[in-house]
Amino acid sequence: MMNNKFYYLPRSVNWHGSNARESLAKNLSQSIGQLLSQSINQDGRASLAVSGGRTPVLVFEALSELNLDWSKVDLVLVDERWVDASHEDSNELLVRQHLIKNKASKVNFMPIKNNAKTVKDGLILCQQSFQKIKQPFDVVVLGMGTDGHTASLFPCAEELNDAMNPNNSESYVVTSPKTAPYARISLTYKAISSAKNIILHLNGSHKLKVLELAMTHKNAEKMPIYAFLEDPLSIYWSP
Numbered sequence: 001m002m003n004n005k006f007y008y009l010p011r012s013v014n015w016h017g018s019n020a021r022e023s024l025a026k027n028l029s030q031s032i033g034q035l036l037s038q039s040i041n042q043d044g045r046a047s048l049a050v051s052g053g054r055t056p057v058l059v060f061e062a063l064s065e066l067n068l069d070w071s072k073v074d075l076v077l078v079d080e081r082w083v084d085a086s087h088e089d090s091n092e093l094l095v096r097q098h099l100i101k102n103k104a105s106k107v108n109f110m111p112i113k114n115n116a117k118t119v120k121d122g123l124i125l126c127q128q129s130f131q132k133i134k135q136p137f138d139v140v141v142l143g144m145g146t147d148g149h150t151a152s153l154f155p156c157a158e159e160l161n162d163a164m165n166p167n168n169s170e171s172y173v174v175t176s177p178k179t180a181p182y183a184r185i186s187l188t189y190k191a192i193s194s195a196k197n198i199i200l201h202l203n204g205s206h207k208l209k210v211l212e213l214a215m216t217h218k219n220a221e222k223m224p225i226y227a228f229l230e231d232p233l234s235i236y237w238s239p
Contacts, residue, residue, distance in 0.1 A: 008212050008215045012231060012232050013229065015237075016028075016031075020238060025062050027236070028141075031234075040069055045134045046074070047133055047139070048074070048138065049075075049192075050141050051091070051142055052079070052091030053091075055143050055203050056201060059201065070103060070105070074107075074134050076109075076133055076137075078142060078151045078192070079186035079187060080092060080186075081184050085113055089181075092113055110130060120174055122185065127170060127171065137191070137192075137196070139195065139197045140187070140199065142198065144202060144211075144225050147223070148222065152185070153175065154178075155221065155224060156177055157175040163189060164188075164189045165190070168188050172186065173187075173188050189227055192228065193228065193231055198231065199233075199235075199236060200234070200235045200236070202235065203237070
């Protein structure tokens with residue numbers, strides 16, 4: 001493990017680094033498993049929110065093999081594009097292919113995409129269904145884009161102020177980024193920051209430059225990831 005934290009990261013950040021993506025994914029999956037097990041033992045249930053993209057695939061595969069009472073785990077997505085679950089850009093499809101299988105096949109998965117005709121109507125149904133999920137989340141795993149967005153909290157989205165408002169009590173919000181395709185539904189800042197454990201999973205040296213830039217600007221409107229760097233956060237990174 002490469003546990004030397006970079007100088008620009010605040011004290012609130014716990015740093016976990018590895019030379020290989022495979023070993024990092026294994027370590028991260030085991031850490032998530034331990035946190036979920038603790039919550040099951042304490043509360044009888046646990047909740048996990050995960051992000052999409054290419055980065056978490058190895059973690060999903062490792063999680064699917066964990067010995068855990070998955071029937072007591074609520075699984076949700078941090079964000080989702082408003083596309084059918086069979087669409088190649090669907091985060092739901094990614095999770096079903098790589099996580100909801102093997103030992104994790106009995107997890108209680110609550111997808112974001114539903115049968116509503118519009119994303120705004122879909123948000124209403126989403127909010128209603130997610131009232132059944134254990135909150136605050138026990139574990140939220142975030143990713144980060146090169147523009148400093150996380151979840152679907154894009155700096156170019158008109159809905160960003162509402163999504164980042166700490167007084168917004170809703171768990172999810174519609175966002176329409178100008179620099180990325182599809183309307184989306186995303187967890188709000190409040191829902192993410194209220195989680196018991198927040199993890200940022202990154203691959204590649206270019207992502208370190210993004211983190212450094214975020215710490216330089218110190219502006220969550222320009223780089224939304226900054227809002228989470230000043231809170232207790234665990235970063236798992238590999239080259």
